[in-house]
Amino acid sequence: MSNKQKVVDLLKSIETGATEPVGFINPNKYIQHNLAVADGLAGFGALLQQLPPKSAKVNTVRVFEDGNFVFAHTDYNFFGAKTGFDIFRFEDGKIVEHWDNLQETASPNPSGHTMIDGATQAVDLDKTATNKELVKNFVDDILVNGRMEKLAGYFNGDNYIQHNPLIPDQLSGLGKALGEWAKQGITMKYDQIHKVLGDGNFVLVVSEGHLAGKHNSFYDLFRVENGKIAEHWDVIEQIPAKEQWKNSNGKFGF
Template identity: 70%
Template sequence: MTEQEQQVVDLLKSIETGATGPVSVINPKKYIQHNLAAADGLAGFGQLMALLPKGSAKVNTVRVFRDGDYVFTHTDYDFFGPKIGFDIFRFENGKIVEHWDNLQETAGPNPSGNTMTNGPTAPKDQEKTADNKALVRAFVQDILVGGQFDKLGGYIEGENYTQHNPAIGNGLSGLSAALEAMAKQGITMKYDMVHKVLGDGNFVLTVSEGSFAGKASSFYDLFRVENGRIVEHWDTIETIPLQSDWKNTNGKFAF
């Protein structure tokens, strides 16, 4: 684990422990917040923490990755209730200056028995990071944004696809069954655009904007790649609040 990765893990853990030392990694003069429930700056982070009942938070960071100036994590939270979250931190001159996240209430296990966080955690094949990022970007653009489902076979190999979305089972069959069930219930899921792609070896995270069940939503999707194919997927979906309810003016994305 790199120094910056450890600093982020320690910072997140401080939400649980109340330790003040790890917070020093945040630049006190510049901390751009994209969690729309928190005010901007270090003060906004402190205000959010102050709302937590003492001893109520639990934080278990399951995965941590780094891509250049960005560290991104996959965490099991109990933070105003059980949630799974992806966090992205941007470093500048050794300090954290920007933060994005996406939180979803914990659910599952899914029809295949997978939770929202179980599975491999350690990245490998760092030399393939750029290729894997390109593959995943193309998958999200072609399939999720473009709806070109006839191209699925070029990215996913049949049933060799482990799914962690709490509503979807493994393999292409699980995906098809879930989409059919959603259609019957009149639930639509639409990806409009990809805002960011981050990667560390065989793990790639995409940040996308769209709508779910008619509500503006943010989609964070983490993929594991093996031999040029996508073999595993974790995600969180979060409703984007009305702008009148935002606690900062930075927006959910703005990469």
């Protein structure tokens, strides 16, 4: 069984209660970075026990692989509707580490896109490294350093499909939304990129920063087409104060 299938089955087991996929986790070495969950396999088990019976729904829409990492994009309903990214690190075919970012699922954005619809299959597998470099440079130039004069160079004209629930399609839509936020005093600042994972034309960037003054984790998934950014999904989660953490591994720690 592929590592991607193991991840899909493990996530689905949150809904079905199947016990076999838990065997994909190394019980002696499972490092948890979801700060609301205690460390190790016991912490994962305790989380599942908190769920009301048959209340969870899990639909993994995208799953990709980059070396020892598998990253998935999932439509969840546990403790309410959520959209999430999960990253799993494998050693010798077993899961040894997990990161995620979760956000309450919002209504479709002004262009009618949901947080999870759109293209799902990776292509251009021979261009993974090139696409990772392109997207990393975009996040570093635009979101970390604010070099807005470089913005247009990353896109094919105004063509840009957007899944952020607050922002419409097209590059001009992004610019307009950011301008409106600025007028309202809402600032978005990416401080640091922690991880870049890619599979063909899909690239996930994990970053840390601030939105409206609050400390957040940003997971941004981009689809690249002909060397330009064509589509974007994201999940933004506020990082709790350290005294609220249920493990000491930190949100990132790649």
